[in-house]
Every structure is written in C-alpha cells, then in structure tokens.
Amino acid sequence: MAHEGEVRDELARLRARTADVTAVVAASVDGLVLAADPPVEDAEGIAALTAAALGVGLRLADTTGRGAFRELLVHGESGYVATYAAGIGCVLTVLAGPRVNVGRLHMEARRAGARVAELLDGAAVRLEDS
C-alpha cells in the first residue's frame, strides 16, 4: 500500500500529541490491520474485535436514528478503548490509560481520522481516475 508509511506517521503523531495514549491501530472496517503504532503484537486481534464492535455500533446508531458512524468509546476500569471513523472503509482504534484527557483524545483522534481518510480515500479516488 502506497500510503502505509504516511498513515503510520499520522498514528504516531496522534500518540505523541495525547498523553496516556498507549497504542493506535488503523484498521479496515472488515477487520484487517492497515497500520499500527507502536507495532503492537495483538494488532490483528484488536482490528478484528473493532470490526465486530463496529457492526453492532453501526446498527445501534442506525436503528435509533443517529445516522452514520462517528465514534465508539469503551471505558474500562483500567483505561479506555475508542474507535473513530476515518473515511469510507477505515477506522482508528485507540488504546489509552485511565488518566487520559478524553476531551483532548476526541479532538486529536477526530483530526487524525480526517487526515487518514484524506490519505486513503484520496488514494482510492486517484486509482479510480486512472
């Protein structure tokens, strides 16, 4: 994939800008890893579970009339797992500690999601053009 490096840079930037974020995985909506920072061992597992959670989240938002998917936040006793939309076929899943600034996480992850969307969807559009 032509943009893998750029996507990973974006994930690294998100992690650097938000204290207490431990890992970020960019995954396709069908559960495959596109990039991860740092290269965590269980990225495949995270991506697969993200796809499963996304399936329920999408349907829940849809049946309750909340529109298209934006984000999903799970707050556990020892931290957060959050998934943010990043364009047509991709999402970012962020692992963070219990002390993370959720307001900042939302802000930075939404921005990162939009930039990853630009990188990936921009590439898809260019492929269709040629």
Add this chain to the structure above:
Amino acid sequence: MANTETALKDAMTSIEGVIGVALVDYTSGMALGTIGGGKDLDLNVAAAGNTDVVRAKVRTMEMLGLKDEIEDILITLGTQYHLIRLLSGRGKSGLFLYLALDKNRANLAMARHQLRSIEADLEV
C-alpha cells in the same frame, strides 16, 4: 442552589465582559456544560486544553511538596482574561469553571468575586 445550566447562564449574564463559560470535568477533559464562545472560541477545545493546564499545575505542586490547593488560575492575554476556578465541596471536586473575558470590558476583581458566589451556589 443552582443547577449547571442556571449557574452558567448566571455567569454569562451577570459578569461584565464575558465571552464564554464552561464547567469542565478535569478527570476526563470533557465539558459538563458550556455557554457562549461561538466560532471564535470553541469551548470544548478550551475545556480539553485547560484540563492539561490544571493537571500540569497540580503535578507541579505535588513535585514541589506543596500541600495546598489551587483556588484559581489567571491567564492574561493581549485582549482577554481566562480565569479557571477549581471547585471544591461535595460532588464538585474534580471540576473547574472556565471563564473567558474581554479585557477591555471586564473588571477582573468583580469577575473573581462573582465567580466565587456562583461556585458557592452551584449544585452539580
């Protein structure tokens, strides 16, 4: 006793020169309520950013071994005052009131005084 919405409205209308007010939970960085602000001042961004300010000061005090509490934090800009008042009391710890003021119109002493009474009245 005033609820969050009433307290924010009260701050917005009674304090001279207010641009925006937010009640923020600094354990999460999320705003419990906001009023004013508009496109020039995104209060949710301000809530997240100022959470870092408060946390940094709390950490610094810990490192200095100061066994004290922050009452408020004043940030003076070229054209604005930003006032952060940490809340204390039952159900209110971990929260702060954030106030952005127009420097030309505001009376800082009066604003601090009014903010103190709004805090005393607030029930979350």
